[in-house]
Amino acid sequence: MSDATIFARATGAGRAAITILRVSGPKAGPILEAIAGRLPPPRLASLRTLRHGTDVLDHAVVLWLPGPRSYTGEDGFELHLHAGPAIEHDVADALVTLGARPAEPGEFTRRAFTHGRIDLLQAEAIADLIEAETSAQRRQALTQGDGALSRLYDDWAQRLRTILAHQEALIDFPDEDLPPEVEARLLTGIADLRAQMDAHLNDGHRGELVRRGISIVIAGAPNAGKSSLLNVLAGRDAAIVTDRAGTTRDAISVTLDLGGQRAVITDTAGLRETEDAIEAEGIRRAMFHVKQADLVVHLYTEPDRPAPLADVPVEDVLTVCNKTDLHPAPDGVLGISATTGAGLGALQAELAIRVTRLTHSAGAAPLTRARHRAGITEARDALAEAERAAWPELRGEALRVAMRALGRLTGAVGVEDLLEAVFGSFCIGK
Numbered sequence: 001m002s003d004a005t006i007f008a009r010a011t012g013a014g015r016a017a018i019t020i021l022r023v024s025g026p027k028a029g030p031i032l033e034a035i036a037g038r039l040p041p042p043r044l045a046s047l048r049t050l051r052h053g054t055d056v057l058d059h060a061v062v063l064w065l066p067g068p069r070s071y072t073g074e075d076g077f078e079l080h081l082h083a084g085p086a087i088e089h090d091v092a093d094a095l096v097t098l099g100a101r102p103a104e105p106g107e108f109t110r111r112a113f114t115h116g117r118i119d120l121l122q123a124e125a126i127a128d129l130i131e132a133e134t135s136a137q138r139r140q141a142l143t144q145g146d147g148a149l150s151r152l153y154d155d156w157a158q159r160l161r162t163i164l165a166h167q168e169a170l171i172d173f174p175d176e177d178l179p180p181e182v183e184a185r186l187l188t189g190i191a192d193l194r195a196q197m198d199a200h201l202n203d204g205h206r207g208e209l210v211r212r213g214i215s216i217v218i219a220g221a222p223n224a225g226k227s228s229l230l231n232v233l234a235g236r237d238a239a240i241v242t243d244r245a246g247t248t249r250d251a252i253s254v255t256l257d258l259g260g261q262r263a264v265i266t267d268t269a270g271l272r273e274t275e276d277a278i279e280a281e282g283i284r285r286a287m288f289h290v291k292q293a294d295l296v297v298h299l300y301t302e303p304d305r306p307a308p309l310a311d312v313p314v315e316d317v318l319t320v321c322n323k324t325d326l327h328p329a330p331d332g333v334l335g336i337s338a339t340t341g342a343g344l345g346a347l348q349a350e351l352a353i354r355v356t357r358l359t360h361s362a363g364a365a366p367l368t369r370a371r372h373r374a375g376i377t378e379a380r381d382a383l384a385e386a387e388r389a390a391w392p393e394l395r396g397e398a399l400r401v402a403m404r405a406l407g408r409l410t411g412a413v414g415v416e417d418l419l420e421a422v423f424g425s426f427c428i429g430k
């Protein structure tokens with residue numbers, strides 16, 4: 001399978017000036033010679049006439065990318081073609097005739113992983129980089145792609161290996177030859193590592209928040225102007241606005257860039273007692289969103305001071321007074337008018353500060369996916385198990401469980417079953 005030569009369009013669909021086809025695999029050299037004549041110098045853009053037999057396909061820029069110094073680690077090439085359906089399908093036909101086949105989603109990056117060019121955390125970072133919509137997401141993906149998280153986990157695995165070696169020594173040479181401080185030092189080493197993993201896990205989900213986007217929910221009484229606020233923040237009419245209380249029944253979400261951070265803002269049904277079954281379901285959903293939110297904007301209008309939201313910590317709530325064009329906001333409360341736009345700049349600035357506070361990471365590389373959290377949790381639990389173990393043999397086994405959990409994160413050990421999940425979500429051509 002993996003000795004197939006694969007190809008895919010690396011650029012987007014639709015009208016464009018240039019289309020890049022990328023090809024990787026053992027037949028790349030012979031195929032390029034067949035369509036472009038002799039091989040150009042490695043990694044240098046060269047203009048060539050592409051032919052299939054006597055048929056001229058295009059005049060194109062060609063890159064010859066011999067392995068192992070290539071993205072996939074294999075021989076490969078790129079064709080920078082004039083964009084257009086006829087060129088693309090005729091060149092694809094020529095590639096198939098010469099023994100290549102279309103690539104599966106993520107197959108180029110999967111080959112880069114298989115050939116040891118990148119580890120699994122870096123492969124995930126490439127997917128995140130392509131998906132990134134905001135600057136913060138881009139920076140986080142680039143940091144992980146440069147191997148920041150890999151280095152942290154590799155360093156922990158290295159320390160575990162040393163601890164495990166000392167542990168083996170304790171088992172092989174019981175009592176006699178070894179000074180007592182060997183076991184004490186070993187236990188301190190395990191405790192230190194576990195504490196570092198705890199700190200890494202207790203990061204307020206910063207990396208995951210940046211990657212997924214911060215969830216901000218607008219809640220409050222009917223007719224407080226929640227939908228109007230969503231619309232002005234979104235800069236478009238996403239939610240229906242009327243002067244009738246109870247207009248919003250279902251939650252409506254828009255994605256925003258708040259100071260470089262991705263935020264998903266959700267407008268919810270107004271909270272009140274109601275006989276209307278549909279509105280009641282809307283309110284049930286509103287409460288569900290409020291409880292899940294990273295930040296709640298509690299909107300109200302003077303003089304109807306709201307009761308605190310049940311089940312939401314106060315530090316996660318920003319109380320905002322709307323309709324200041326009708327009634328001024330009391331001292332110390334952020335006032336806005338969704339209709340005149342007064343105070344909106346201050347609200348956006350405050351939201352950006354809150355979001356930055358939620359996502360600010362103290363230097364070290366944050367974990368960014370549930371997969372990472374599960375792996376580190378497993379390793380941390382195994383270390384705790386090792387600290388409690390009554391027998392050296394049991395301690396050794398728990399340390400090996402921790403090692404394997406770390407190894408699966410970078411892809412250094414047994415991840416065959418994981419690869420489909422990681423690479424299947426890529427786009428074709430990556």
Ligand SMILES: Nc1nc2c(c(=O)[nH]1)N(C=O)[C@@H](CNc1ccc(C(=O)N[C@@H](CCC(=O)O)C(=O)O)cc1)CN2
Binds near residue numbers: 043069071072
């Ligand atoms: N045209 C084009 N642009 C592209 C890519 C590509 O494949 N083709 N990339 C693909 O995703 C990204 C750049 N990433 C890359 C990472 C590694 C290598 C690579 O071949 N590295 C070799 C050789 C480096 C060199 O020229 O000396 C190496 O590290 O050994 C290429 C691209 C974004 N832009």
